[in-house]
Amino acid sequence: MNKDVIFPNHVGIILDGNGRWAEEKGLNRSMGHKKGYENLRKLSLYILNQTKVKYLSVFIFSTDNFKRSKEEVDFLMNLFRISFKSDSKVFEKENIKVIFSGVKDPLPDDVWSSMEYITEKTKNNTGGVLNFCLNYGGQEEIVDATKKILNEVINGNILLEDINKFNFSKYLYNDLPPIDFLIRTSGEERISNFMIYQASYAEFYFPSTYFPDFDENSFDEAIKVYNNRDRRFGSIKK
Numbered sequence: 526m527n528k529d530v531i532f533p534n535h536v537g538i539i540l541d542g543n544g545r546w547a548e549e550k551g552l553n554r555s556m557g558h559k560k561g562y563e564n565l566r567k568l569s570l571y572i573l574n575q576t577k578v579k580y581l582s583v584f585i586f587s588t589d590n591f592k593r594s595k596e597e598v599d600f601l602m603n604l605f606r607i608s609f610k611s612d613s614k615v616f617e618k619e620n621i622k623v624i625f626s627g628v629k630d631p632l633p634d635d636v637w638s639s640m641e642y643i644t645e646k647t648k649n650n651t652g653g654v655l656n657f658c659l660n661y662g663g664q665e666e667i668v669d670a671t672k673k674i675l676n677e678v679i680n681g682n683i684l685l686e687d688i689n690k691f692n693f694s695k696y697l698y699n700d701l702p703p704i705d706f707l708i709r710t711s712g713e714e715r716i717s718n719f720m721i722y723q724a725s726y727a728e729f730y731f732p733s734t735y736f737p738d739f740d741e742n743s744f745d746e747a748i749k750v751y752n753n754r755d756r757r758f759g760s761i762k763k
């Protein structure tokens with residue numbers, strides 16, 4: 526890619542279309558998630574190691590995804606349980622720090638411990654941050670942050686008037702920079718409760734490709750689109 530390209534510091538991806546990818550091939554929906562993860566592993570290494578993107582947040586399971594069939598939820602939980610343990614070596618070696626945004630309840634204990642395992646194994650890595658949003662909801666994150674702040678105020682640790690839009694993110698699940706570029710694959714055009722605080726000034730991109738087929742070339746195309754955007758942050762063009 527051309528060296529004058531501007532890369533977003535923080536990219537968010539809503540991985541959509543795994544189910545349709547599988548169904549259109551006459552496969553079980555879960556095969557779409559399996560293929561989606563294989564793609565995600567490869568793509569995240571590309572984005573964080575081969576481009577100048579420093580933070581990548583990916584929506585892998587929302588709090589609302591528990592409404593899906595038991596078979597699909599069990600498959601995904603098993604994929605998490607196995608992959609975070611076995612692939613921790615890959616992320617360790619590639620110098621990527623893995624973190625999670627989301628809550629414990631009602632995740633199975635062994636899924637949670639595999640999340641803790643990979644977090645611990647990669648905590649000193651400096652090559653980029655991969656934030657898995659798992660059992661995550663953006664509204665829930667803001668509500669939980671508000672509760673933390675109230676607790677701090679009640680305990681006399683902070684003053685309510687000292688909370689502002691610059692330090693609020695310290696109380697979110699992770700204190701991350703704003704999302705610059707938000708991609709949702711599969712042609713759907715909604716945010717679905719994904720990082721709504723962090724995406725306040727994000728540029729949005731909705732390619733029609735299903736996530737399992739959204740590869741490195743697709744990402745390069747996305748970066749070209751980003752480079753044609755005019756980010757004004759509420760200001761006007763000089």
Ligand code: FPP
Nearest residue numbers: 540541542543544545561562585604605608
């Ligand atoms: C949305 O596609 C995708 C999900 C709800 C799950 C995404 C999870 C993965 C790719 C697995 C990640 C695994 C690890 C270990 C990090 P959809 O099922 O809603 O697709 P559809 O809209 O076509 O039905």
